[in-house]
Amino acid sequence: MNLAPDDACDGLTDGRFRIGSRSEIASILRDLMAKHALVAASGGGDAQIVTTILSVEVDTGELVLDWGGTGRIADRLMAASRVLFETSLDQVRVRFASGPPAPTVFDGEAAFRVAIPEFVFRIQRRDSYRLKVPASLRATLVVEAFAQAGPASTSLVLHDISETGACVGASRTDPAAAAGARHERCRLLLPELPPISVGVEVIHVASRNDGAMRYGVRFLGIPERDAATIRRFIARVERDRRMRT
Known part of the structure; x- marks a missing residue:
């Protein structure tokens, strides 16, 4: 998955695909975590990594993800004010945005956290999703x-x-x-x-x-x-x- 700048906003303004319920968003994120879905994260430019969701912390309103990168690329991602995420769940494209990211430690390993997104977009080809x-x-x-x-x-x-x-x-x-x-x-x-x-x-x-x-x-x-x-x-x-x- 490649989140190019022009492509990154595709679908993030289409109300047909937008989910705003906090419980639904948490459920989708937990499904992604349970299935170890690979998530592409982009802070713009070449600041792109592939990560996985480690924890959905509803009480604190935070999402914890695997560090997924090293060196300059990870540093650029951590410096971004907004990160775009893209993955798929049951063959349906899932996108959301959050930020800014902050480094953290989870189970003794490097990770980063962002706020649980306000909206999640489930973008599906209308003629193919069954x-x-x-x-x-x-x-x-x-x-x-x-x-x-x-x-x-x-x-x-x-x-x-x-x-x-x-x-x-x-x-x-x-x-x-x-x-x-x-x-x-x-x-x-x-x-x-x-x-x-x-x-x-x-x-x-x-x-x-x-x-x-x-x-x-x-x-x-x-x-x-x-x-x-x-x-x-x-x-x-x-x-x-x-x-x-």
Whole structure:
């Protein structure tokens, strides 16, 4: 990861990706620490090191990181008034800024500390990030005339979702569909949200050992307002998941 000056502010002003909840921020930072995620830290210019999070100290409002560098580069980073951090968590880009850094010692080793950031930005490609939908939510995709020989509609369990498509499951008693099939009159039923009318195209078909099927579907011409509703659903489920961990 390279935090060039022009790139360093990318995403740090986009409110769609900004998380400001102190508990959520602490949860994200703890996840990064638990997974030993490599974090790129930049104080500008060549003052760049790769580090890891050693401690998230909510009581004092500080984040402790591995020293991660020596000599002139580390000195320049310590002299910076603001440090930009970039890493990834579950294939989602994570960025935040804090400072100024201060040298410290953690478990007898050189480290540095900064204030826990006011905001964290989880920057994801909207067309690629997919949420695994907990079965307890009972989210479904109701497909009209899923197969010519089948009933008027079939309710399929939602296994994962992005704003451009989904993976749905069908039992062995449900009618089968072929890759390439299009279905214009479908309803996406997400908990606590109004139904979303959408067309789908079957992109991928897979059979499980128990006879159940998995279908990868692409949403057809989904309006921005409905895409925004899906984004809110994804954000809410992710937030609830982090709060439980």
